[in-house]
Amino acid sequence: MSPRGCRNVRNARWQAWVPCGMLLRMMQVSGNVALPTANAGPKRGQFNAEVMSNIAICREHFILRLRVTHFPPSEPGQFVQVLCGPDVAIGVPEAAPAAAYSEVCWEPGSVPPAFHDAALLGPAPYLRRPFSIAGRRDNPASGYSEIDLIYRVIGKATGQMAALAVGDSISILGPLGHGFSLPREMTTALLVGGGVGIPPMIYLAEKLQRQRINALAFIGAQRADLIPLHITGAVGLEPALNVREFATFDTPTVIATDDGSLGQKGFVTRALQQFCQSKPQTGAVVFCCGPTPMMRATALVAAEFNLTCYASLEQPMACGMGTCQSCVIKYRPPGAEDWVYKLTCKDGPVFNTTDILWQ
Numbered sequence: 001m002s003p004r005g006c007r008n009v010r011n012a013r014w015q016a017w018v019p020c021g022m023l024l025r026m027m028q029v030s031g032n033v034a035l036p037t038a039n040a041g042p043k044r045g046q047f048n049a050e051v052m053s054n055i056a057i058c059r060e061h062f063i064l065r066l067r068v069t070h071f072p073p074s075e076p077g078q079f080v081q082v083l084c085g086p087d088v089a090i091g092v093p094e095a096a097p098a099a100a101y102s103e104v105c106w107e108p109g110s111v112p113p114a115f116h117d118a119a120l121l122g123p124a125p126y127l128r129r130p131f132s133i134a135g136r137r138d139n140p141a142s143g144y145s146e147i148d149l150i151y152r153v154i155g156k157a158t159g160q161m162a163a164l165a166v167g168d169s170i171s172i173l174g175p176l177g178h179g180f181s182l183p184r185e186m187t188t189a190l191l192v193g194g195g196v197g198i199p200p201m202i203y204l205a206e207k208l209q210r211q212r213i214n215a216l217a218f219i220g221a222q223r224a225d226l227i228p229l230h231i232t233g234a235v236g237l238e239p240a241l242n243v244r245e246f247a248t249f250d251t252p253t254v255i256a257t258d259d260g261s262l263g264q265k266g267f268v269t270r271a272l273q274q275f276c277q278s279k280p281q282t283g284a285v286v287f288c289c290g291p292t293p294m295m296r297a298t299a300l301v302a303a304e305f306n307l308t309c310y311a312s313l314e315q316p317m318a319c320g321m322g323t324c325q326s327c328v329i330k331y332r333p334p335g336a337e338d339w340v341y342k343l344t345c346k347d348g349p350v351f352n353t354t355d356i357l358w359q
């Protein structure tokens with residue numbers, strides 16, 4: 001019998017003994033599984049997705065097209081949690097061969113070992129990673145949906161995603177969170193996307209076109225080679241249908257780069273501000289996603305012109321479904337005296353920017 005403090009660890013799947021191990025197992029388990037949902041909440045589930053293509057689109061960015069069966073309805077601004085490593089079913093130790101186990105021991109009262117050993121932890125990123133839905137096409141006859149994710153390779157999980165090949169299977173969890181709602185009185189939508197915040201704006205442009213609402217996109221990046229979009233025409237300072245992903249949905253685009261290598265030189269928020277100064281934007285609503293400083297600046301521009309503004313926050317997340325509390329933000333709706341914590345994954349990721357206490 002193992003001494004106190006010793007545990008079996010199967011391929012370093014140490015979640016069997018960490019607090020919340022049950023939750024973590026659920027986050028990694030494979031197969032199509034419906035997850036419990038609050039009565040009023042949107043439907044969600046866990047799905048095996050087949051890679052249809054995974055193509056480099058610009059420096060460090062890829063577009064991953066997945067085929068999923070019976071994926072629940074989703075809205076722009078919602079996201080999926082991707083298990084980026086190989087598709088491994090876990091949580092059934094009885095069925096695993098003895099060689100798949102190793103013993104980890106420490107004396108009662110001593111400090112448990114730190115699990116920094118790469119071999120012990122295994123090659124796969126332990127937690128799922130969140131990615132906004134960038135586009136979706138449904139085939140009701142077959143029950144298949146194509147889901148687009150656009151991602152930038154910045155670390156372990158996204159590095160492994162870049163190695164996915166056509167036909168590979170990965171596990172996704174979603175659709176998660178609450179997407180953008182479209183105010184009834186809105187006449188024009190001003191979409192502001194920066195860096196990896198651009199993908200949900202493409203999906204939003206598609207919904208706006210379906211609802212016959214005029215839209216204009218402001219796209220920001222550090223440099224021209226970090227814009228994960230297809231530029232199809234000359235880029236000037238005026239809005240133009242020169243970006244394929246947005247032009248497809250009749251959405252003219254303004255591009256701004258920090259170094260001026262394409263479009264307007266400077267931050268995308270400056271481009272938005274200049275546009276709002278050029279003519280009154282009565283009835284316009286701003287939707288934004290990107291780095292926190294960019295969204296905070298967008299909120300200020302919107303306030304300057306008295307425009308409603310919604311932001312889709314990209315707070316680092318662990319579970320993505322309201323359990324781990326790792327994604328809290330400070331929130332204070334208008335009129336309230338005190339702020340409260342909200343969960344970006346479950347209560348958001350979309351919030352009215354006036355309700356957020358930006359930090």
Ligand SMILES: Cc1cc2nc3c(=O)[nH]c(=O)nc-3n(C[C@H](O)[C@H](O)[C@H](O)COP(=O)(O)OP(=O)(O)OC[C@H]3O[C@@H](n4cnc5c(N)ncnc54)[C@H](O)[C@@H]3O)c2cc1C
Nearest residue numbers: 129130131132150151152155156157158196199314315316
């Ligand atoms: C709701 C939501 C939607 C997202 N949508 C997209 C998307 O459409 N496309 C896309 O490319 N990325 C998106 N992200 C960010 C994406 O989840 C991270 O890039 C990814 O988790 C990185 O995993 P990694 O293992 O490659 O990097 P890691 O090794 O985990 O991290 C590498 C470095 O990046 C930092 N980092 C990781 N995640 C974040 C974050 N969310 N904010 C700030 N810094 C971070 C880490 O602190 C670390 O320094 C989204 C995040 C959220 C919360």
Ligand code: FES
Nearest residue numbers: 320323324325345
């Ligand atoms: S990511 Fe776990 S509660 Fe939000």
